[in-house]
Amino acid sequence: MEQVMIILCVLFTLAFFASAVLKRFGIPGLIGEILVGIFVANLVIGDWSLLEFLHIERPIPGVSDGNENWDMIEMIAELGVVFLLFIVGMETKVKDLTSVGRTAVLVAVLGVIIPFVAGYALIMAWDGNIYHAMFMGAAMVATSVGITAQVIKDMGVMNKTESRIIIGAAVIDDIIGLIVLAVVAGIAATGSVDYVDLTEMTVIAVMFVVLMILFCAKAVPEIASRVIRSCENRKTKDPGWRSNIDIFAVAIIVCLLLSALASQMRLAMIVGAFLAGMIFADYAHDAGLTKKMGSLTAFFLPFFFVYVGLHVDLSAFTTSLLLLATIVIILAFVTKYVGCGLGVILGSKKTTSPKIVGIGMIPRGEVGIIVATIGIGIIVSGEPAMTNDLFAVVVLMSVVTTLAAPFLLSSVFRKKYGDRTKDGLQDE
């Protein structure tokens, strides 16, 4: 427990200073936090390594799990991004999503197909192993909306069409990603796809999302106003700060519950958290929920970005692997950008910027890393379906896309909506 306290203190402090310094230069703070993770993970002076000093052991896929300190960081990191997406959900009304529905589907679908095909083709050309190729394709599909969400929140552009398309597409992307991963893992593990299981899983995932959205649109206005009313009645009777947080506690419960549920359906927890947030969209501001969740997130979230950076092991890279990584990274940028941008051009009116959406969908975050980890866990004729070398490439690709995207994104947003976006223009 002492050790955990020291780790939390060191990581939070470094993240705070890195983020503060970068913000001074107009660079999104989370980049500093990811860099702190990379720094902590790779600082070795002679025999001394900072990671060992802090008693953090990373998992080595196929070899060992992370130690309990790694698990602690992971938990806090995951809670951080869950709370972040809950806040994003609270600022998203159902009609914001449905109004961009068609575009979001197009963006998601094209943003899955093009990166998958590119990743698959590249690795087939590289080592000719079909399993490696499939998993690389799947790893390039995943979009991690946490980073984009953070930038959108920081810049106060949540109400712009592009932001809504990105959020909607990210939810759909997660469902398609789930299907792609199931197909790929099925082929690698058993040589075939279990279509019954696949259909069941897809139907459940789609139904979960659709039912939740319907629930938000139809049932919530009724239920939530009753809950809030009864909470407020109780509040006036019973003084003290702990009794004032009832609605907040309900929000936390719903957030944890839907995140756990989403995870049970093999969806990302953040999809559940986002839908949970949408339940409170009409009431969050009046109930003071946004501020309270913001305080909670301020503690947890830096650990998420540090955690993303912690995955990078620079010592794994040989020259030829670095070459492959460079190609993969370029493809990861270009294919998502083109795929999602094309979706906007085909699906939305001319005033919507395909650039913003394309860039917003680029970061892979931890999702790509999870896909690659699953690949290493599957053994095909005596060998894992993903090599440790390719795993290192996927990690670097995930982190570099995650690092670069906020930088690019804030610049394109600023170009379209002016420098002080928050108090600036209305959405067209």
Added chain:
Amino acid sequence: MEQVMIILCVLFTLAFFASAVLKRFGIPGLIGEILVGIFVANLVIGDWSLLEFLHIERPIPGVSDGNENWDMIEMIAELGVVFLLFIVGMETKVKDLTSVGRTAVLVAVLGVIIPFVAGYALIMAWDGNIYHAMFMGAAMVATSVGITAQVIKDMGVMNKTESRIIIGAAVIDDIIGLIVLAVVAGIAATGSVDYVDLTEMTVIAVMFVVLMILFCAKAVPEIASRVIRSCENRKTKDPGWRSNIDIFAVAIIVCLLLSALASQMRLAMIVGAFLAGMIFADYAHDAGLTKKMGSLTAFFLPFFFVYVGLHVDLSAFTTSLLLLATIVIILAFVTKYVGCGLGVILGSKKTTSPKIVGIGMIPRGEVGIIVATIGIGIIVSGEPAMTNDLFAVVVLMSVVTTLAAPFLLSSVFRKKYGDRTKDGLQDE
């Protein structure tokens, strides 16, 4: 990670409802949270146990550690009580403590001696083992101020003389408890006390507390106003919610840092957190820190009270052990109450209530359990210095004192200061 999410969701939800129900009947909500812990830990239906169902394994001292889910709960629980004491610190000014200094010392000293002697004598009469007797004495010494702090905050009586005496005495109590434990553990482990080590440890602990208090009184007004000013300047330049939390982030860093430091000096982390809070006492309200820390604590703290309850294993009790436990519990109540009450009578003016202080010092919380765990870890001539039976007794004593105290405390506070204490009378 899925599993952790489910555990967090179940525990938080149960704690929320239990606390809400009890509050309706005017009973402090944290009692409900502790009861939830006991309920979750002991619900067995045939072969099915709720604890196993949730994949939580408690540590069995001397046999096995808790599993990683237990560690997660422990971490969140510890952070909860750390943040709580930070908030209590934020509402304590240095002069509040120094004005009750003499009384607090008397309360702490008498509140240590009388319970220790009683616990020691009882076990000497029970099984005649001097090590068992010493550790039982030490376990009865420890006061856990978390519970009392929660009640004081709930009732809004932080500014009353009794509250200040309790908080001050709890800090001193922790230092004396540290010394007692070091002496007892030294005698059990090596047959003698290392006076050099003991003196060093005591001096460091006392110096840490005294220097921190001096620091708060002399240096902080200067430093803090500069830090806050520079943060506020930055805020106006850079919009967005994450850049608005700078002071909050600094507070979190200081809180984690001093908690870790206190822990390095073998003091309780909450003593460090309390001192950290005092640094911000003059600025907390203006900087919005109290509210933000409150939101953070609202998530973490319920897990602390549930965690206290989770330690209780009702299946360990035979009839004779239950008899011993009953005697120990009665002694735990009476000796702290008499010892600390006596301290108030000897040290403070007549208007100060010895009842309130005596009751406020009763809860042993997790501190008694930690002492007993250390006892089990020390082997004296082939046997642990504490038996598993006596460990179960200590756990029950800790939890029962913790359960009963808020109930009694809120009633004596109400009797003295009226029903709606928060908006009611001024301190005399």
